[in-house]
Amino acid sequence: MKVGLPMQAPNLTAPLTTPAAGATNGHSNGDSPPGDITAAAVAQLSAQHGESAWLRAARLAAFATYESLPLPNWNRGIGNWWTTDISAVKPDSLHLYHAAGGENTITDAFSTQEEHAGLIVTRNAGAVSSHLRADLAAKGVIFTDLVTAVREHGDLVQKYLSHSIPVGTDKFTALNAALWNGGVFLYVPRGVAVDLPLHSLVALDGTGGITLHHTLIVAEAGSEVRLVEEFRSAGGDGLSPVRRGDAGAPAVYSGVLEVVLGTDSKVEYFTIENWGPEVYTFNQRRADVGQNARMHWVFGVLGGRINHSHVDTELLGRGAETQTRGIYFPHGDQLFDLTTLTHHVGDHCTGDILFKGALRDASRAGFAGMIRVEPTGQQTNSYLSDHILFLSDQAKADSVPGLEILADDVRCSHGATIGMIDEDQVFYLMSRALPRVEAEKLIVGGFFEQVLQEMPLESMRELVRDQIQRKVELPQLPLPTPVF
């Protein structure tokens, strides 16, 4: 099926529940309006969900950690040459999104249109729709929102929740652990292969809020599953104009994703990050990969004002493997800051990371990739590369691949290339009657093609290809003088 994401804002018809309207939500409690970020709100949320003592205690402890941590400093380089400025995000002044409630009204998303074995739609906070094919449920597959999972599969959730990603990783991770109110739980029992992808759609509307989303994937030994998470918002999509100075109040998405792979299991996780220009995204993602298990990541980062995402792949068991493919394409003054870690703990493991980014206008992209091999990680094969193409001399990028190798029998390599679009290529194509924009579309499309070819879903390839072409076609916005 051919799918294109809509240019217009998503069709979010249900009314937004604002903090002011919070009282009508039926869980106002004295001095703390629901939605405030306070210890009282943590207790209240936990009580509202009827959570067990362990979870309530974990949330409160995480909140104490949140309060003790400073806002993260994601600057780096000599004299903070690279700056991911999140000063526009003031957690204390943000309110928590409430569940939008009602039925799912979104029908024009990749997730809702493509064939799938299950779909969970999360609006603001909380699922509005959750579906899993009956035969998979009968085999013991669990695919549900995290609140329901805590209620129905508390022991399983307790075993894995916040075990991979420490609560104290940074302030947003701690806040997420304290006040998460949306999320997905995916459990695949031993030996079960889920044939079609499972889809999770997260949609935000309104600004001034923060949504805290926690996704937990557990793949038991010998199982196989694919999860596609698609992100979008009411303020537009990855093609909307993004300009410094146009910024209203931000909408904030904090995502924590933990994946646990048992022996011989295979998990593929894809993202389509097609946020509107009002969204600031902070992601912490980690996979713990067991013996001979395979973790494949595919990232399509196209939208949002700022996207700071960290992905950590822990190759723990002998023969574990990971492959990561990423595409990023900021425009306007979007800023994408991506970091990856391939951590070789087990021996005979394989890591293969390839990112490609194109930058338009005055956008910025940072890529920091690290391969770390422990003394136990003998016979490692690990590769890391990042390639950046500038379509504008006002754009700025920072690509820092790194190696830390403590074992003595490994094969590792890393590299990065950065360059302006080649005027000889442009001339060559223009001499064949292509207008400049068509020439750029071919060149940029070709640049990304290597990564696209390795995306396992043809429909997703088509979607990303289409988005890339349309992004090249966007008119140039007059931009204020860069401040960096």
Added chain:
Amino acid sequence: MTMQTLAETHTHTEPQADELVVTNLHVAVEGKEILKGLNLTIRKGEVHAIMGPNGSGKSTLVNALMGHPRYAVTAGTAMFKGENVLDLTPDARAHLGLFLAFQYPSAIPGVTVANFLRTALVSLHRERRKISDAELLSGDAPSGAETAAAAAQSNRPPKAPAIKEFRKTLRESLALLKMDENFATRYVNDGFSGGEKKRLEILQMAVLKPQIAMLDEPDSGLDIDAVRIVAEGVSAVRGPNVGILIITHYQRILNYIKPDVVHILVGGRIVQSGGWELALKLEKEGYQWLKAEFGLSDEEMADEGGAAHASA
């Protein structure tokens, strides 16, 4: 034959539409003047060869005529179909019917030859349709039934081809250049041998059917068999509706494509034009005799391989 084709055939007798007239062309590269007042007229149906020592400005001439941004035109005109092509962007020059077979064509990784050619044809078609409304109204709308062979004979612009028709054209052109069909699925010039690059340039010329085709050293770096294949490709395109300008160092390729006119370019000017015998003389005697005959300076005769060649 349709009315339209007859009408267009008639226009061939009008010199304005039929010739590329280059007058007093001055071109600088990185501030250094390479062409110093070049004059040249190429009519459709003619084949011209330009020979000359390295650095004399041969590549500069064709790159400037095609509109490479690094070649700065400081004076002169190049009129074709009533327009000064030097005022146009490279794509507009292509729409007008100009074509350059590059000496060093760029690789476009990730873009297949087939996709590239089809995109180019669609671009050509899209633009030309605007000026052929009359053609549409007269009922002579493009028909998918027209064969590639007939299209090759016709002077009409290529039509945006249906996939099937495009594949047929592509197959025929590949066969003409003795290229395997899977060539079309490879990325443009990516990992191509020198010979493959040259053949792809001629293939593009065969598919795009230009009216003025400039070939920048289509024979350089080729063995004798490859030169013959390229020359056969050029000969197949040769005809009353296309003017061809071949740049070469060697008379070898000209054995296969007998030019109507041979020009000698030295020091940024055409110093002598003549017939086939001129190519033979250059092959036999080299370029040094020009120095005495035309009073050229050592600098003008020197191999200016530096700036000009690097940017060729």
